[in-house]
Amino acid sequence: MSWFGGNTDDDLNDPDIAKETIASLIQDRGQLEDRAKELEAMIAEKKKEVEEVEKAGDVAQEKANRATLLAKQIMDAVHVKEREIQALARRLSVMVGVYGLQPEVEKLAGKLTRARESVFPAPLVISGPTGVGKATLITRLFEEYEDLFGFPTSYTSRPIAEGEVQGRDFIFASRVDMESAMREGRFLEISEVDGDLYGTTVESVVRLMDEGKICVLRIDLEGVEQLKSSPISPVCIWVSPPSVGELRKRLMQRGIAEGDELEERIDMAEGEMQKAEGPAQSLFDHFVVNGELEKAYASLKNILLRYPSLEKEIRRRQNQAPQTPQQ
Known part of the structure; x- marks a missing residue:
């Protein structure tokens, strides 16, 4: 085939x-x-x-x-650093063991912890309805302890008024610039009042804290809510009037408002007080009733003894006060 x-x-x-x-x-x-x-x-x-x-x-x-x-x-670099760290650890171990430094180290850590608030005191927030006397209490504090307290200069988008000075009363900025800064996270708190923005920058508060001063903030409930969620851990105090009737009387005496505007402010104040003393009560560390100014100021000073710098100054003045001769 x-x-x-x-x-x-x-x-x-x-x-x-x-x-x-x-x-x-x-x-x-x-x-x-x-x-x-x-x-x-x-x-x-x-x-x-x-x-x-x-x-x-x-x-x-x-x-x-x-x-x-x-x-x-x-x-190679890690091995070098590891050797350096191990050598440092051995040296520290020897120093602690041989020279008995452990108690000193622990003592120093305790001092640093206690001194933290003296070096970087927490901001003081004073809030309350319009006309309750916040500004009066703060003024008294500044007059008596001017070197211990400081006010951060707030920003506002409203026009500058007659007699106001840029950088002293407020930092007057455009609404666009403030909204931009808000998006960048530069404000600790910011709120809108009558169509205008008001806010406190992180930088202004931190600068006072770095100087060792107690930064005082006078802000509304909305601002307090924002601050409480920030990392600065403020001490928040709510100041209230003894009654709504007393608040109405003060507003009328000061000529802050009248007629319909007065009633609007009273309604707003009642709403703020109900919220601050009710659902928002946890926002505040202390409450002060400003019925009589001297008593309210004494209560405020007693609360502020938690600040080491203020306690130290009060004790120093007490020690310097002339002693009454004993009979």
């Missing part, structure tokens, strides 16, 4: 069989050529893929080499 589909040499002598065999061979050749072309295309494609892989492999290898070198440098 021949490899031609099983035909013998005798078969090929038959013209019809020979013709059929040649036709089959031509067809097979065409199919083989087509298949060869497909294989060539596949080989070319695979060759291209191999080249890309090799190229990518070269890049990856370069990156890997760089990463390996960087890792080695980092590890």
Whole structure:
């Protein structure tokens, strides 16, 4: 048998069989050529893929080499630091053990903890309805202990009024600038009153704290809520009148408001008092009723004895006061 589909040499002598065999061979050749072309295309494609892989492999290898070198440098640096830290730890251990420094270290830590409020005293927030006497109490504090307290200069978007000075009474800024600063998180508290923005910046409060002064903030309930959620941990005091009737009387005597405006302020004050002494009570650390000014001021000073700087100053003045001779 021949490899031609099983035909013998005798078969090929038959013209019809020979013709059929040649036709089959031509067809097979065409199919083989087509298949060869497909294989060539596949080989070319695979060759291209191999080249890309090799190229990518070269890049990856370069990156890997760089990463390996960087890792080695980092590890070398870490080992150096570890040796330095271990050596320092051993030295500290020896110093504590040999020289008995542990009690001193603990004592120093305690002193630092107790001194923190002396160095960076927490801000003092005094809040209450309009006309309750917040400004009067604060003025008394500043007059008696002017070196211990400080007021941060607040920002406002309202126009400057006659007699006001830029940077002294307020920092007058545009509403756009204040809103931009608010988005940047530069305000500790900011609120809108009668269409104008009022706010206290983080920088102004921190500056007073760095100076060792007690920063005093006179703000409304909304501002207190914002401050209580900030990291500065203020001491918040709510000042209330002995009664709504007394508050009405004070507002009328001071000419702060009259007629419909007076009633609006009274309604607002009643709402603030109900909130401050009810749902928002947890916002405040202390409550002072300003019925008689001297008693209210004495209560305020007693609360502020928690500040080491004020307690120290009060004790110093008491020690310096002339002693009454005993009979």
